[in-house]
Amino acid sequence: MAISSELMPKIFPLLTQHLKDEKDCQSYLAKAFGINETISKRIAWNTSKDIFITDMLKVLDIYSEITPGKPACALLTEIRKDVGVDIQINIDKIIIELTGVKTPPHLLFYFLLLMDFKQQAQLVRKVMDRHRTAAFLVHGEPYCGQQLLVNRLFRLKSEWKNISPIKIDVSHNGAGRSIPHLWRQLASWFRLPKDVEPKEIIQKICDRLFTQDVILIFYTVDYMLPKVLMAWLQEFWQPLVAQVEENCPHSERNTHLLMFLVDNSGRVCESNILLAKQFDEPEYPRIPLHLPPVSPFPPDVLDDWIDMVMAMESMQIPTGLTSKILLEKTENGVPEFVYEEICCHCGHSWEGGLAKWLI
Numbered sequence: 001m002a003i004s005s006e007l008m009p010k011i012f013p014l015l016t017q018h019l020k021d022e023k024d025c026q027s028y029l030a031k032a033f034g035i036n037e038t039i040s041k042r043i044a045w046n047t048s049k050d051i052f053i054t055d056m057l058k059v060l061d062i063y064s065e066i067t068p069g070k071p072a073c074a075l076l077t078e079i080r081k082d083v084g085v086d087i088q089i090n091i092d093k094i095i096i097e098l099t100g101v102k103t104p105p106h107l108l109f110y111f112l113l114l115m116d117f118k119q120q121a122q123l124v125r126k127v128m129d130r131h132r133t134a135a136f137l138v139h140g141e142p143y144c145g146q147q148l149l150v151n152r153l154f155r156l157k158s159e160w161k162n163i164s165p166i167k168i169d170v171s172h173n174g175a176g177r178s179i180p181h182l183w184r185q186l187a188s189w190f191r192l193p194k195d196v197e198p199k200e201i202i203q204k205i206c207d208r209l210f211t212q213d214v215i216l217i218f219y220t221v222d223y224m225l226p227k228v229l230m231a232w233l234q235e236f237w238q239p240l241v242a243q244v245e246e247n248c249p250h251s252e253r254n255t256h257l258l259m260f261l262v263d264n265s266g267r268v269c270e271s272n273i274l275l276a277k278q279f280d281e282p283e284y285p286r287i288p289l290h291l292p293p294v295s296p297f298p299p300d301v302l303d304d305w306i307d308m309v310m311a312m313e314s315m316q317i318p319t320g321l322t323s324k325i326l327l328e329k330t331e332n333g334v335p336e337f338v339y340e341e342i343c344c345h346c347g348h349s350w351e352g353g354l355a356k357w358l359i
Contacts, residue, residue: 015079022045077106103316103347108346111308111309120152121153128256130279133258134279134285135285136153137268137288139222139266141334144293144295144334146294157256163212165215166186168186168217169219170182170221170223171219202236202240210255215259217359226268237286259288269290317342
């Protein structure tokens with residue numbers, strides 16, 4: 001993957017326009033490749049911007065793969081995150097030329113996020129307009145894209161790209177089998193002692209809420225026994241909601257406190273867990289609102305998605321990809337099988353590739 005003489009004039013002005021100084025440049029290099037002394041030593045720092053950017057391009061050309069599977073265009077991928085749509089399109093074209101892959105993986109991931117789930121996204125947005133504190137159950141049949149939906153919802157506010165959600169997979173190491181294990185998992189997120197009092201963890205969340213949105217994601221809650229999940233809501237979520245309303249009332253804050261419970265099998269709705277059906281119920285948000293369930297994609301959803309990406313200049317989906325083919329190869333539109341099939345058509349892998357960007 002060499003940087004050709006034709007590409008150099010396209011990349012150079014893009015970098016000089018976006019990189020403010022060498023500190024900015026070093027920051028992006030670290031994001032793309034980690035700490036790599038080989039790169040830094042070969043670049044002529046403490047010179048003009050034009051000189052160190054030229055040197056950097058030469059070094060990246062020599063070391064066309066800094067680490068296995070991580071091409072030099074990873075730098076452009078990092079820069080792409082912080083620029084407008086017009087510049088993103090230009091970067092995508094350069095990446096296509098650099099890699100020879102017609103559809104950049106990060107772009108394909110973005111468009112997969114847009115497939116269906118409109119009903120759930122619209123409802124969450126509506127709830128957020130009404131409530132500063134909200135809780136949701138994301139649920140549906142197995143392999144129906146629950147985790148991708150959470151990623152879609154995590155992009156409803158552009159500011160969220162600058163925060164890290166507090167996420168716990170309750171099936172990991174048996175965390176969801178007991179309340180003390182769950183408290184220890186939360187304590188580790190805040191770098192608190194494992195035996196810290198629950199009220200201190202709740203206070204930490206309240207303190208953070210004064211300055212930024214707080215998003216809690218509990219994956220695989222169908223792994224928990226219903227009585228444990230119910231107890232967790234009573235011992236953690238409901239006291240947290242009460243303290244937030246007391247210390248950070250709706251009228252005095254602009255931040256959101258959100259909790260997503262992710263059910264990968266659809267069992268939670270079938271249990272005796274108390275759930276809200278409407279967001280204007282008196283008990284909401286003390287009890288979670290169950291969102292419309294995720295389910296296999298029907299033909300019209302697949303047709304609409306294919307039409308959308310075909311119209312995008314930066315996307316090049318291979319000819320021959322139709323909703324009929326997708327339905328035949330994905331057990332009638334099971335979302336995670338659809339993602340894998342589309343990735344395969346575009347020269348990528350879902351499980352071994354794009355799925356790494358799921359939060």
